[in-house]
Amino acid sequence: MRQFKTISAIDGARVKINGRWYISFCSNDYLGLSQHPALRRAAKAAIDRFGVGSGASRLMAGTFSLHRQLEKAIARFKGAEDALLFTSGYAANLGVITALVKKSDTLFCDELNHASLIDAARLTGVATAESRPYRRGARLFIYRHRDMEHLKTLLKAKIRNLGASAPVRATNVGAQFYIVSDAVFSMDGDIAPLKEIAALAGKYKATVILDEAHSTGIFGRNGRGLLDELGLRDNLCNLWLGIGTLSKAVGGLGGFVTGSKEMISYIRSKSRPFIFTTALPPAVCAANIAALKIIRQQPQLHKKLWANTDYIKSLLNQLNPLNPVVSETPIIPVVIGDAKKTLQVSQYLWSKGLFIPAIRPPTVPVGQSRLRISISALHRPEHLDALSNHLLTFIRNP
Numbered sequence: 281m282r283q284f285k286t287i288s289a290i291d292g293a294r295v296k297i298n299g300r301w302y303i304s305f306c307s308n309d310y311l312g313l314s315q316h317p318a319l320r321r322a323a324k325a326a327i328d329r330f331g332v333g334s335g336a337s338r339l340m341a342g343t344f345s346l347h348r349q350l351e352k353a354i355a356r357f358k359g360a361e362d363a364l365l366f367t368s369g370y371a372a373n374l375g376v377i378t379a380l381v382k383k384s385d386t387l388f389c390d391e392l393n394h395a396s397l398i399d400a401a402r403l404t405g406v407a408t409a410e411s412r413p414y415r416r417g418a419r420l421f422i423y424r425h426r427d428m429e430h431l432k433t434l435l436k437a438k439i440r441n442l443g444a445s446a447p448v449r450a451t452n453v454g455a456q457f458y459i460v461s462d463a464v465f466s467m468d469g470d471i472a473p474l475k476e477i478a479a480l481a482g483k484y485k486a487t488v489i490l491d492e493a494h495s496t497g498i499f500g501r502n503g504r505g506l507l508d509e510l511g512l513r514d515n516l517c518n519l520w521l522g523i524g525t526l527s528k529a530v531g532g533l534g535g536f537v538t539g540s541k542e543m544i545s546y547i548r549s550k551s552r553p554f555i556f557t558t559a560l561p562p563a564v565c566a567a568n569i570a571a572l573k574i575i576r577q578q579p580q581l582h583k584k585l586w587a588n589t590d591y592i593k594s595l596l597n598q599l600n601p602l603n604p605v606v607s608e609t610p611i612i613p614v615v616i617g618d619a620k621k622t623l624q625v626s627q628y629l630w631s632k633g634l635f636i637p638a639i640r641p642p643t644v645p646v647g648q649s650r651l652r653i654s655i656s657a658l659h660r661p662e663h664l665d666a667l668s669n670h671l672l673t674f675i676r677n678p
């Protein structure tokens with residue numbers, strides 16, 4: 281059974297566990313904002329004004345002015361008409377997909393999508409077309425990871441069989457096609473081929489549901505995300521539904537979806553993971569608003585993150601020139617393969633004061649166990665040097 285590692289103190293990229301300080305390489309706090317003084321101040325001021333909990337679900341008595349302020353700030357940041365908050369990114373994926381996807385619809389999902397997208401697909405009562413007599417919900421087709429030829433083949437075959445109506449609108453009643461993908465894949469650090477996905481979505485009249493959990497705050501102009509980076513943002517209201525989380529680079533907590541006013545209003549009224557849960561605390565909203573402002577106004581944080589990412593990649597490539605790092609993001613997997621061996625490396629690094637958990641099945645497929653290194657703007661060069669040196673020592677004396 282898995283065990284917790286309980287943090288009793290935190291200082292930049294270092295965390296204290298069982299009385300000892302470790303350099304953490306496993307937080308998703310990419311920009312280090314969770315500890316930023318402006319977020320602390322904003323949260324404290326909101327607690328003084330509103331108290332701690334929100335007391336009810338959003339549609340009952342749980343909507344505070346800060347919830348709407350944050351939703352407007354997210355919509356502005358993403359260049360969308362409107363946004364809706366959820367209590368986590370997981371809840372956002374569940375909430376959006378279960379609200380929108382009908383029994384007559386068809387989902388096309390990348391095989392390495394995050395667990396929350398997979399669970400969401402399952403909750404629509406998905407079954408394959410082959411088991412249609414027993415089907416309770418939408419059809420699900422999995423395309424090979426980032427394989428656009430495979431996606432195209434599936435879309436082509438299914439459109440012939442099933443037919444699909446125009447891109448989804450809240451009031452649409454016809455059968456819909458949805459392409460569902462992570463923007464940045466959380467265990468491999470690679471990115472989805474969004475331009476190709478956009479082209480296929482346009483051709484086959486599909487709506488894209490894109491999870492920007494690991495790209496918000498990292499890619500695009502001042503962290504607006506991968507769609508923005510690729511110049512696809514203008515499509516947001518018709519082709520794309522953008523989902524994201526505030527709990528990674530934004531440094532707070534909560535999930536969100538952006539889209540047209542009509543779509544957001546529909547999800548607000550239909551989504552069970554939105555309706556039947558207590559709203560985010562106002563202080564969390566205040567901290568998230570402060571974080572979005574910093575992300576917009578302080579590009580030096582991105583620069584630091586990317587400088588650290590480039591530096592560790594160059595060190596790792598020197599260590600292992602035959603197997604260069606392919607990740608395009610601050611998520612850097614070091615694939616070891618065997619689960620036991622991966623655990624050994626992780627334990628060795630732990631003994632040297634480095635916190636990098638071993639990622640094993642079922643989180644990744646059998647034979648692909650890995651160290652998942654997460655880089656932050658908080659890392660200092662000596663932290664990255666320590667990681668590279670200890671890895672080198674282990675490679676030489678396993």
Ligand SMILES: Cc1ncc(COP(=O)(O)O)c(C=O)c1O
Nearest residue numbers: 368369370394462466493525527
């Ligand atoms: C791609 C992806 N989507 C969604 C989530 C869930 O976000 P949250 O942690 O805010 O629930 C995660 C985080 O684990 C993720 O990696």
